[in-house]
Amino acid sequence: MKKLLMTTALLALASTAQAEVKVGMITTLSGGGAGLGIDVRDGFLLALAQSGRDDIELVVEDDQQKPDIAVQLADKMIQSDRVDVMTGIIFSNLAMAVIPAAVNQGVVYLSPNAGPSQLAGRGCHPNYFNVAWQNDNLHEAAGAYANTAGYANSFILAPNYPAGQDALTGYKRMYEGALAGEIYTQLGQTDYAAEIAQIRASGADSVFFFLPGGMGISFLKQYADSGVDIPVVGPAFSFDQGILQAVGEAALGVVNTSQWSKDIDIPVNAAFVESFQAEYGRLPSLYASQGFDTANLLISALEKADPSDNAAFRAALREADFDSTRGEFRFGPNQHPIQTIYAREVIREGDVFTNRIIGVALEDHADAYAAECQMD
Amino acid sequence: MSTILIIEQVLNGLQSGVMLFLMAAGLTLIFGVMGLINLAHGSLYMVGAFAAAAVAGATGSFLLALLGALVAAAVAGVLVEMLVIRRLYAADHLDQVLATFALILIFSEGTRLIFGSFPLYLDIPDWLSGPVTLPGGIQYPLYRLALIGAGLAVALTLWALIERTRIGIQIRAGENDREMIAALGVDISRLYTLIFALGAALAGLAGALVGAIQSVQVGMGEPVLILAFVTIVIGGIGSIKGAFVGALLVGLTQTLGSVFLPAFFRLFLDPATAMSVGSSLANMAVYILMSLVLIFRPTGLMGARA
Numbered sequence: 001m002k003k004l005l006m007t008t009a010l011l012a013l014a015s016t017a018q019a020e021v022k023v024g025m026i027t028t029l030s031g032g033g034a035g036l037g038i039d040v041r042d043g044f045l046l047a048l049a050q051s052g053r054d055d056i057e058l059v060v061e062d063d064q065q066k067p068d069i070a071v072q073l074a075d076k077m078i079q080s081d082r083v084d085v086m087t088g089i090i091f092s093n094l095a096m097a098v099i100p101a102a103v104n105q106g107v108v109y110l111s112p113n114a115g116p117s118q119l120a121g122r123g124c125h126p127n128y129f130n131v132a133w134q135n136d137n138l139h140e141a142a143g144a145y146a147n148t149a150g151y152a153n154s155f156i157l158a159p160n161y162p163a164g165q166d167a168l169t170g171y172k173r174m175y176e177g178a179l180a181g182e183i184y185t186q187l188g189q190t191d192y193a194a195e196i197a198q199i200r201a202s203g204a205d206s207v208f209f210f211l212p213g214g215m216g217i218s219f220l221k222q223y224a225d226s227g228v229d230i231p232v233v234g235p236a237f238s239f240d241q242g243i244l245q246a247v248g249e250a251a252l253g254v255v256n257t258s259q260w261s262k263d264i265d266i267p268v269n270a271a272f273v274e275s276f277q278a279e280y281g282r283l284p285s286l287y288a289s290q291g292f293d294t295a296n297l298l299i300s301a302l303e304k305a306d307p308s309d310n311a312a313f314r315a316a317l318r319e320a321d322f323d324s325t326r327g328e329f330r331f332g333p334n335q336h337p338i339q340t341i342y343a344r345e346v347i348r349e350g351d352v353f354t355n356r357i358i359g360v361a362l363e364d365h366a367d368a369y370a371a372e373c374q375m376d
Numbered sequence: 377m378s379t380i381l382i383i384e385q386v387l388n389g390l391q392s393g394v395m396l397f398l399m400a401a402g403l404t405l406i407f408g409v410m411g412l413i414n415l416a417h418g419s420l421y422m423v424g425a426f427a428a429a430a431v432a433g434a435t436g437s438f439l440l441a442l443l444g445a446l447v448a449a450a451v452a453g454v455l456v457e458m459l460v461i462r463r464l465y466a467a468d469h470l471d472q473v474l475a476t477f478a479l480i481l482i483f484s485e486g487t488r489l490i491f492g493s494f495p496l497y498l499d500i501p502d503w504l505s506g507p508v509t510l511p512g513g514i515q516y517p518l519y520r521l522a523l524i525g526a527g528l529a530v531a532l533t534l535w536a537l538i539e540r541t542r543i544g545i546q547i548r549a550g551e552n553d554r555e556m557i558a559a560l561g562v563d564i565s566r567l568y569t570l571i572f573a574l575g576a577a578l579a580g581l582a583g584a585l586v587g588a589i590q591s592v593q594v595g596m597g598e599p600v601l602i603l604a605f606v607t608i609v610i611g612g613i614g615s616i617k618g619a620f621v622g623a624l625l626v627g628l629t630q631t632l633g634s635v636f637l638p639a640f641f642r643l644f645l646d647p648a649t650a651m652s653v654g655s656s657l658a659n660m661a662v663y664i665l666m667s668l669v670l671i672f673r674p675t676g677l678m679g680a681r682a
Contacts, residue, residue, distance in 0.1 A: 188599050
């Protein structure tokens with residue numbers, strides 16, 4: 001009996017020795033937002049598999065897009081699983097519930113998606129890194145694109161919740177023209193007939209909308225059927241690979257802004273798109289690219305430092321010494337990306353709807369909150 | 377604010393109202409006759425939309441897709457009634473809510489298992505797409521006009537079924553006194569299954585019709601379910617006529633509120649504040665309407681009993 005106990009103890013020791021780094025991923029795998037979390041997870045797993053490292057142990061949990069569940073999962077991961085690094089959260093309201101507490105307990109958090117302004121400005125933290133974008137970035141790029149396209153009278157709309165307000169603020173920060181109208185819709189709204197009628201009557205020369213997920217699908221289908229032909233521009237969230245097929249022809253020709261696109265012509269991106277498609281049988285979305293980049297950032301830092309040496313590990317992360325699928329990538333002083341954001345256009349390739357880059361919307365763009373961030 | 381815009385918004389309100397009626401009719405029948413709170417009604421709406429998308433994808437025909445939606449939702453309804461609901465008629469409302477809430481989760485994850493996590497594609501058929509010009513120069517999507525027509529046709533058929541047929545007499549009798557019609561020799565459990573299937577088919581039809589202009593995705597039924605409950609409370613629980621009036625009221629309040637409340641506040645507030653106050657109030661408008669109705673008519677507009 002004693003011997004048996006000894007062996008078990010030894011085995012336990014051996015297995016902890018093998019898994020040197022524990023990573024906790026809390027992401028949305030069920031409910032309406034599941035497509036986003038699944039893409040982030042799959043991109044992350046692909047990068048881990050390609051690195052060939054077997055000393056990274058990944059714990060994946062589903063937050064069901066509910067802040068209370070995300071908080072419970074985070075407590076469990078930090079206190080009983082004792083993870084070194086956390087990642088995965090898609091939605092900003094969940095990020096705000098989990099991240100401040102986690103980073104204060106010494107866990108390093110790498111955000112593959114959510115980038116609420118609070119965490120980029122005053123609430124920035126040395127343990128928090130954002131590998132995707134600050135929430136306003138793609139909207140700012142849409143505003144910049146509207147200027148270059150010569151739009152001077154935009155009608156803008158977004159859902160009435162914090163990220164929606166940030167979206168319109170972001171657009172207006174860069175856009176120089178006048179506003180034909182500004183509407184906040186209901187979160188989760190499915191019918192946009194009333195808004196489309198107002199757009200028709202407004203005399204606008206362009207429409208900017210931020211309606212993530214199913215809201216965007218509904219809006220685009222109804223807009224295309226309404227006979228209004230004012231050009232539309234928006235962030236990539238309503239035009240990612242996962243939902244374009246559901247929108248269909250209604251999205252053709254729409255300009256959207258993204259920090260990533262499958263046709264960014266660099267070897268690492270071509271290899272990513274090809275291997276993702278081979279592994280999962282579908283084209284990657286920007287969320288998948290963000291998951292992939294997050295894992296590669298983590299791996300690049302692990303090659304230089306151990307998470308147990310927090311200062312050295314953070315320094316290694318700050319260097320961002322990895323090949324990003326989006327090309328140039330570096331961190332600003334608030335540990336958010338400084339990156340180029342492209343304007344893309346929805347096209348049809350065979351029978352698949354996808355995006356093509358038509359130009360640069362913002363070059364080497366940093367977020368507007370970095371100046372408010374005091375790290376120490 | 378031009379007259380054209382107002383007429384267009386009234387049409388939009390009517391259209392969302394008649395679609396809401398298809399959902400609310402089934403819900404109110406099931407509650408009125410069986411005394412059952414069916415939270416899974418939204419899942420049947422989703423089943424209809426997914427079945428329509430699958431059939432349309434396979435055959436390319438929109439009419440077949442509608443038929444597929446009707447059949448799939450009715451079959452799902454019958455299965456749910458026979459396997460689960462039948463055991464709950466005698467149970468109290470809390471047990472029913474718990475069981476039908478579990479059904480929502482089962483339907484959602486089951487649909488995800490079969491169709492995956494990404495929204496499906498379902499589009500308006502060519503012969504109904506694009507706008508038409510109405511008298512007065514109003515441009516309005518043909519498909520939305522068709523939805524209004526389809527909704528009204530279903531409402532008429534349902535009225536004829538309930539007021540003019542033998543089944544309708546049994547349904548009305550069931551609403552008034554369940555024990556008595558069972559004692560009179562009506563096969564009550566068959567009647568229940570039939571009503572459940574009818575309610576499910578209407579929800580499925582609504583899901584398919586609306587799915588063509590919205591996103592066909594897991595969880596699409598729950599927001600509609602909440603509005604459908606508001607509708608039947610306003611109209612009076614158990615009353616089909618009440619559901620019709622309630623649905624039109626809710627549809628019009630929602631659509632017109634979201635347009636005119638912000639415009640109204642712009643008269644005396646600055647645009648940004650007017651927008652946020654107006655939109656917030658528009659979101660609440662339907663619930664304010666419900667509270668007002670309940671204050672003045674606690675049983676709803678057409679409700680016979682509380």
